[in-house]
Amino acid sequence: xNKQRILDAIAKAGKALYMALPVMFxxxxxxxxSKVFIPSTVYASVxxxxxxxxxxxxxxxxxxxxxxxxxxxxxxxxxxxxxxxxAVTAFMVxxxxxxxxxxxxxxxxxxxxxxIYRNISSFVLSIFVAIxxxxxxxxxx
Amino acid sequence: xxLRKSEKSPTPLIFLAIxxxxxxxxxxxxxxxxxxxINNSIKLLITILPSLxxxxxxLVITNYFITKKTxxxxxxxxxxWLTAIIFGMLSSxxxxxxxxxxxxxxDKGLSNGxxxxxxxNRSIKLPILPLMVSYFGIVxxxxxxxxxxxxxxxxxxxxxxxxxxxxxxxxxI
Numbered sequence: 120x121n122k123q124r125i126l127d128a129i130a131k132a133g134k135a136l137y138m139a140l141p142v143m144f145x146x147x148x149x150x151x152x153s154k155v156f157i158p159s160t161v162y163a164s165v166x167x168x169x170x171x172x173x174x175x176x177x178x179x180x181x182x183x184x185x186x187x188x189x190x191x192x193x194x195x196x197x198x199x200x201x202x203x204x205x206a207v208t209a210f211m212v213x214x215x216x217x218x219x220x221x222x223x224x225x226x227x228x229x230x231x232x233x234x235i236y237r238n239i240s241s242f243v244l245s246i247f248v249a250i251x252x253x254x255x256x257x258x259x260x
Numbered sequence: 261x262x263l264r265k266s267e268k269s270p271t272p273l274i275f276l277a278i279x280x281x282x283x284x285x286x287x288x289x290x291x292x293x294x295x296x297x298i299n300n301s302i303k304l305l306i307t308i309l310p311s312l313x314x315x316x317x318x319l320v321i322t323n324y325f326i327t328k329k330t331x332x333x334x335x336x337x338x339x340x341w342l343t344a345i346i347f348g349m350l351s352s353x354x355x356x357x358x359x360x361x362x363x364x365x366x367d368k369g370l371s372n373g374x375x376x377x378x379x380x381n382r383s384i385k386l387p388i389l390p391l392m393v394s395y396f397g398i399v400x401x402x403x404x405x406x407x408x409x410x411x412x413x414x415x416x417x418x419x420x421x422x423x424x425x426x427x428x429x430x431x432x433i
Contacts (some may be wrong), residue, residue: 124324132319135352136312141272144310147281151300152286155293187385188315195395208404212399215383221355227358229366229375236422237376240415248411252404259399 129257139186146189150196162200170208177245178215189216209249311391318387326350328361335365345373345409348381355382373420380412
């Protein structure tokens with residue numbers, strides 16, 4: 120074991136968490152505020168628990184961006200508010216696979232055609248992943 | 261350690277400052293919600309923080325074993341798809357950090373499909389899955405991870421088909 124490499128690995132991990140913490144604390148406060156001010160009936164009116172939910176979930180996840188940890192916290196709270204698991208899954212998957220904010224950088228570095236098709240296919244596949252995952256979990260459980 | 265410009269970004273702190281400011285405005289306007297918001301925040305933090313310790317440990321392990329050099333070495337082997345999946349999952353850091361390396365590999369003949377599969381699997385963050393388990397349960401997380409890994413292959417094939425991504429050099433990389 121290389122001691123310097125271990126220290127570097129610890130420093131890198133610490134830095135990654137340190138970068139994520141302000142956003143995480145911010146999201147915790149926002150979620151707590153929304154719990155107090157937004158009644159669960161509002162969520163229920165947006166998400167109707169049908170297939171359209173996954174589309175809405177994917178769209179929301181595509182627009183929003185950030186650390187996956189944030190999507191887990193928001194996803195968990197959406198689930199607690201009665202949103203379907205398909206919608207929450209689509210939301211979390213598109214959050215991490217569709218990168219509208221990074222699209223310009225991705226286009227420059229990896230090609231415009233590649234970046235556009237990758238993001239479009241990621242959006243469509245997030246719905247597919249959500250439906251398949253929830254179906255399999257339903258069969259297993 | 262000197263930080264790169266992107267790592268010094270004040271955006272996370274600005275986001276936290278705006279949120280705290282919003283919270284302060286709300287409790288000035290509606291002081292009776294103060295304890296409800298504080299209680300909700302504490303409950304959420306209690307759910308999250310124990311998992312973060314495990315997340316930290318797993319990040320250290322992956323940072324120790326997985327370097328850019330390791331990834332390039334394995335992409336040059338025979339099992340490109342498997343490499344794209346495994347190293348996509350194990351790679352760390354912001355996504356844009358990987359663009360220069362991927363761009364370079366692309367110039368050397370790596371197919372668009374491999375790159376798409378690698379990027380898709382970057383969304384599966386093994387070190388932070390313990391946190392997801394605390395919210396959604398182990399069965400759900402395992403199924404989702406497997407479905408996403410398989411879907412990444414599908415996406416790689418789709419991207420290759422659409423972009424004609426498999427160029428004449430890609431067999432060797």
